[in-house]
Amino acid sequence: MKTEDLIMALSADTLPRKSVVQQLGRAMPVAILISIAAFFAFWGPRPDIWAALGSAAVLKTVLPLCLVVLAAALAQSLTHPGARHDIRSAALGLSVVLVLGVFGAALLNAGGAGLIAALSTPSLLTCLLSIPVLGLPVLAAAFWALSSGAALRPRLTGAVAGLIAGGLAASVYSLYCDKDMILFVVPAYFAAIASISVIGALLGPRLLKW
């Protein structure tokens, strides 16, 4: 086929395509509902859920959601060639540094022994396994939506998709988790979210190819 003929066919097709944001809007609610349904079926909220949500422990639920918003904004610009993403990356980076800073301060207070004591609980394994599992449907939805965009850096974009999934899963899981110490929550949630982000980075080049 001649290129000129292809151009004729291409230019005849002016039906609009759905934007990445629209696709996210279609896929995310479904994935979140699946996660929440799985949560109620296999985990369930902690007994003192209302008291916890009224205390500082609510940050376990809210901060991962902030991560989701920042990661989604970054993913959106990563799938739009020519869009700048330095401010969005900086915002995401800064928020991680802030949380690690709070963790560092707590660690200085308690020392290494305090950290080991905080993490020596079966809850650690539960957390490290639950967050990636709850995040899988969200990861699938994020990849589905982002693949309609044009990611120039698929590995990075995949990792950011993992942050969206990990953040949402961590937020849901926090309603079950009854460990509220900074020395537990920050390293455990951080590792769990990072693991799903690594999965995203590994899948990115394959799933975001175009």
Next chain:
Amino acid sequence: MKREPKRGLNSLADTDALEDLMRAANRGDSAAYHRLFTAITPVLRKVVRARGAALGHAGCEDVLQDVLLAIHSKRHTWREDAPLRPWLYAIARHKVVDAFRARGRHVAVSIDDFAEGLPATAGPDPMEGRDMDKVLGQLEPRAAEIVRAFGLNGETTAETAARLDMSEGAVRVALHRALKSIARLRERMIE
């Protein structure tokens, strides 16, 4: 000896702003969309040929068609308030590198190639690719027929619709879907 004037995407500024053409295309203006493709294709062809001499002209034309298909299938990732060129460069560069890599050639495409254009190659320019015919052969016959009708026969939507006894809307949707499948099949082809 008189040198050929340097031509590139920048020289298009004096005809129509590419952004205006693309915005019009997004509103359903096929004529504007066609002008946009006509304007950018020669520049893209030079870039591809400069990188892929070993592929031969038909092979280069295949790569070029991959780039055009990518521009078409990712056009919703351009923001209407942004300049079109950086977006276009990014899409083209990604696709050229990808297409050559898939064909076993590692190339680095510098942005200068797009900005400056390159001296034209001597001789007649065959502008026919080979991949597309294989891909059309894999499509459902009616879908392939519709793609060919717009290209080879230069039919309008109304003419195709009348000939195939379909509504114009159905032809539009069929063409849209066919081009989507083509992009997907070619993607698989060069993997």
